[in-house]
Amino acid sequence: MMKRVLTTCPYCGVGCNFYLDVRDSRIVGIIPSKSNSVSQGRLCVKGWHAHEPIQHPDRLKKPLIKENGKFKEVSWDFALDYVAGRLKEIKDKYGPDSLAVCTSARCTNEENFLMMKFARAVLGTNNVDHCARTCHSATVSGLNQSFGSGASTNSYDELPFMDCILIIGSNPTEAHPIAGWRVRTAIDNGAKIIVCDPRKILPAEDASVFIQQFPGSDIALINAMINYIVTENLHDKEFIQQRTEGFNELWEAVKDCSPESVKDITGVEPALIKKAAQLYAVSKKACIMYSLGMTEHTVGTDNVIAMANLAMVCGQVGKEFSGIYPMRGQNNVQGACDIGALPNVYSGYQPVTDETARKKFEKAWGVSLPKEKGLTLTDMMYKAIEGKLKCFYIIGEDQIRTDPNSHWIEKALDSLEFLVVQEIFMSDTAKKADVVLPGASFAEKEGTFTCAERRFQRVRKAIEPIAGKTDGEIICEIAKRLGYAMEDNPSKVCDEMASLTPLFSGVSFDRLEDNGLQWPVHSKEHPGTPVVHLEKFIRGLGKLIPVKHKPPAEIPDGEYPFILTTGRMLFHYNTGTMTRRTANLNREYPRNFVQINSTDAQRLGIKNKLRVRVKTRRGELEVSAEVTDKIKAGVIWMPFHFSEAPTNVLTNNAFDPVCRIGEYKACAARVEKVNS
Ligand SMILES: Nc1nc2c(c(=O)[nH]1)N[C@H]1C(S)=C(S)[C@@H](COP(=O)(O)OP(=O)(O)OC[C@H]3O[C@@H](n4cnc5c(=O)[nH]c(N)nc54)[C@H](O)[C@@H]3O)O[C@H]1N2
Ligand SMILES: Nc1nc2c(c(=O)[nH]1)N[C@H]1C(S)=C(S)[C@@H](COP(=O)(O)OP(=O)(O)OC[C@H]3O[C@@H](n4cnc5c(=O)[nH]c(N)nc54)[C@H](O)[C@@H]3O)O[C@H]1N2
Ligand code: SF4
């Protein structure tokens, strides 16, 4: 039997669509969708190979329970009874807030909704969070303060028509390739590109201005741009007057921040900052694309606010062909936030502390709900170490490999009384669990993902769940054993989400058949919203908020003289549980490495491809060196996709005080030659 099933890519937040080619219950290939508005017949190399890991022999197929340190296969009934029993026991003994859940941005909206409902209505806690904490939580907290909404303001299809694209802390060619293709088209159409990145990423080759600043100096850089723009009278006075508040306070904070004054902090020539500022300010159609280079800092929230200030001062937001594109990472991280897999909000960002919102959910779910905000993922780890958090139920996230400072995370997980991990592969975090429940991949379920341009798109089932159940069904079965019935049909869960969420009350499966829908979707007739903040910002007036440069939590010194920054590469995806099991992808980059500038390498006697030791105050690793001029002198860079040489033993678990994101993008490190 042959069939082709249209679905959405399980990797990055761009949201490309393709057909899974199924023959006799085996998925044998991928065919891009030409009619999908996001991908328009294109896919990147990961998308083209997305079918390979699905039926890999390493897939988890049976529930596992640990006995005397070893996993034993058990039946579904046994495992689910056991999990439900332990959850109840811990809740009765220590209270509901001794439990926490982590949902998965790799799973569907419907599964995330079920999991946040499970935490709140069944366990009775708001302790629910997911990997957005490590990723774009600064976007949500920053843009929310500036605009009243933390999502992308505009759509991908505007990118090719921009006159100017400011790319800062984002590597679209590798991390969001089909958005990167639109940037390429813009360049071909004559757009001017400004790249601000400690590394010479591909778009920098074609940039009109390439600014290679030190990691962690972005507020100084942006404030200097604003200073120059206002000093040269290039700001949009009408926009500032009519659409924003707080200009005087902002000016007070940036008036002494000239491009010359920030040279030592940023390591950038003032003339380059001026050129970039002028280009962005005077271009008719200009936008900002940013990502983790801005968010993963102890000043992540302030970094995002600084960018929003820049856009508003120049009037480059609130209209078509402008705006701010936070390049959301995971396939469904936008959605996991939107449906309320966060400790402070229900779906559609309705605060749990808002009496009216809470009453609405209590009525719909027939239970009383917790009134206080729950713990962020970051704080769950602290509470585990303090002995206050006893139990953690994690779906599709590998904290040991992906949270900063792995040794500390291991200590936190070891402090728990009970850890459940629902996974498709035996991740390092799953190895620590008391119970491992085998989940189902994107190809085994119905549902929706929401991509980085706020677009709901369908995910469709091509084969039966390999381990017998979808992630959503597993949650519902545990809920049932705890005495609470939840609807598990994905289309009906979507309807329930819509009925409780004004932001996307018009969304239902039947309306997503063609190209999905971009929220806000206020009613069944509403066509969706490609550009937000058009006449006014969601919060009313846009808020200009003064922010000032603060150095990263750890700065270089004699012992640790380099700034280590980390990130991703085209061929691998996060922990690599899937891309490392994809032959053609793993062939390209089978092992970890560190990029180091050639002058630094020469000084230390380090040669290309030879082994070096990278050390920080938290750990050390041996990897090979990639000697290159693409990285700024004084800075080193590592990817984090390799569990055999796990980069996060090095990174710093210092956090942004507002959004609690970790500082993956700047810590102090040393590099030594390994004599062998
Ligand atoms: N191929 C691939 N694609 C992915 C992923 C993947 O693992 N692999 N992961 C997905 C996920 S979860 C996410 S969140 C996105 C992330 O997408 P991106 O944020 O674009 O990816 P990163 O490589 O983490 O970082 C982007 C850039 O920030 C720069 N940078 C480092 N420090 C600083 C700094 O202090 N300031 C500035 N301005 N720039 C800095 C880096 O040099 C890098 O070029 O990608 C998604 N797409
Ligand atoms: N050093 C460093 N570390 C970082 C970052 C960085 O820039 N530098 N970036 C951070 C960012 S932005 C992110 S988003 C995190 C990502 O961190 P994670 O979310 O931990 O990484 P992933 O590899 O995307 O996948 C999580 C797990 O989900 C499983 N999975 C996939 N699909 C499904 C499914 O359908 N069901 C179930 N049950 N499981 C599934 C995979 O097997 C994998 O083990 O990493 C963070 N860590
Ligand atoms: S760009 Fe992102 S969504 Fe598109 S095929 Fe590549 S990984 Fe998948």
Ligand SMILES: [Mo]
């Ligand atoms: Mo991410």
